[in-house]
Amino acid sequence: MNQKRMSAKVSFIVAMYNVAEYIEQCARSLFEQTEKDLEFIFVDDASPDNCTEIVSRVMGEYPERVPQVKIVRHEQNKGIIETRRDGLSAATGEYVTFIDGDDYVETRHAELMYAKAVQSDADCVICDFFYSSDKDYEAGSIPQDFIDRGVDLRSAILNRDLGPYLGSKIVRRTDNDIVWGNAHYGEDVVTCMMEAFYSKKVECVNVPLHHYRYNPNSISNQIDEQRLVRNHVEYSGNIQIIEDFFRSKGCADQFAKGLYISKVNVRNYLLPLVGKKKYRRMWMKSFPETNKSIFWGDKSHKSTYRDKIWYLGVTLGFYPRFRKILIKKIFRPGPEWEFGIFRLDALYKNSLKKV
Numbered sequence: 001m002n003q004k005r006m007s008a009k010v011s012f013i014v015a016m017y018n019v020a021e022y023i024e025q026c027a028r029s030l031f032e033q034t035e036k037d038l039e040f041i042f043v044d045d046a047s048p049d050n051c052t053e054i055v056s057r058v059m060g061e062y063p064e065r066v067p068q069v070k071i072v073r074h075e076q077n078k079g080i081i082e083t084r085r086d087g088l089s090a091a092t093g094e095y096v097t098f099i100d101g102d103d104y105v106e107t108r109h110a111e112l113m114y115a116k117a118v119q120s121d122a123d124c125v126i127c128d129f130f131y132s133s134d135k136d137y138e139a140g141s142i143p144q145d146f147i148d149r150g151v152d153l154r155s156a157i158l159n160r161d162l163g164p165y166l167g168s169k170i171v172r173r174t175d176n177d178i179v180w181g182n183a184h185y186g187e188d189v190v191t192c193m194m195e196a197f198y199s200k201k202v203e204c205v206n207v208p209l210h211h212y213r214y215n216p217n218s219i220s221n222q223i224d225e226q227r228l229v230r231n232h233v234e235y236s237g238n239i240q241i242i243e244d245f246f247r248s249k250g251c252a253d254q255f256a257k258g259l260y261i262s263k264v265n266v267r268n269y270l271l272p273l274v275g276k277k278k279y280r281r282m283w284m285k286s287f288p289e290t291n292k293s294i295f296w297g298d299k300s301h302k303s304t305y306r307d308k309i310w311y312l313g314v315t316l317g318f319y320p321r322f323r324k325i326l327i328k329k330i331f332r333p334g335p336e337w338e339f340g341i342f343r344l345d346a347l348y349k350n351s352l353k354k355v
Contacts, residue, residue: 008039011093019101020049123199183234260300
């Protein structure tokens with residue numbers, strides 16, 4: 001750990017690329033934090049818009065924050081992984097958190113998260129979050145049952161019982177040689193797994209403090225056939241990195257459930273396309289070991305009759321032709337299915353309307 005400057009309690013690392021529409025709200029939410037002892041690192045990944053100029057203008061309205069701000073500029077676009085790495089290299093805070101430039105946080109984010117970290121000597125603190133759009137706000141929460149039963153939150157993250165939202169965590173900055181993703185899609189899952197793995201103690205603040213914005217103009221929400229396949233391939237590579245890492249550490253069996261859910265999520269990126277035989281085959285060949293887990297069950301997943309009917313429905317070509325019957329009458333999708341079935345399906349249908 002860099003010992004030259006330990007005055008900052010928390011370093012906010014903000015990735016900026018094509019976020020001019022949102023970066024002002026993000027920057028103000030950071031500069032207006034009730035905690036004073038902070039560091040703000042904005043990494044401009046050669047963005048073609050004026051997001052850096054907007055940050056500089058807003059910063060001028062908060063003169064007390066100016067000495068706490070670092071702006072890192074890339075001469076050429078490097079992608080989100082290198083953007084996060086460069087931000088982390090520039091950080092000097094005791095704890096760090098990653099924020100996307102189109103997200104924003106509540107004003108007591110750092111105050112409450114850091115206080116919990118110090119009080120419990122935690123390596124990682126997570127909070128509830130808002131899944132936000134321009135129209136509605138839906139709070140995602142840490143299940144109260146987890147808190148009441150004293151669930152090990154580290155294992156909950158690694159087993160995907162809690163989602164991979166970077167902005168809803170602060171993590172102690174260390175010298176651990178973490179593994180990063182190798183492609184854009186799913187890189188946040190890799191980073192979250194690394195954060196949790198190297199955290200000996202994880203605590204929570206049961207208050208929504210982070211706004212994860214649904215941005216319809218973001219790359220991840222511009223869905224067509226080619227992009228669905230590319231996202232599937234990239235996400236598959238990142239999940240393989242996690243599995244290889246767990247195996248190298250001898251804990252793949254311990255976190256088998258998390259690997260299963262991650263692999264099913266990856267396959268789900270192909271669901272809108274499985275009406276075509278070639279994509280149905282691709283779906284079946286993607287992490288093929290999950291076929292057995294879904295249909296027969298194993299230590300990572302307890303199969304139900306609904307799982308079996310759903311699996312047969314997809315493999316025999318009844319999905320998406322009879323999707324309403326399969327989803328509403330027969331199969332009640334769990335969290336590992338829901339993302340692929342509903343969100344991607346809707347996005348893909350919208351893309352077809354534009355053609």
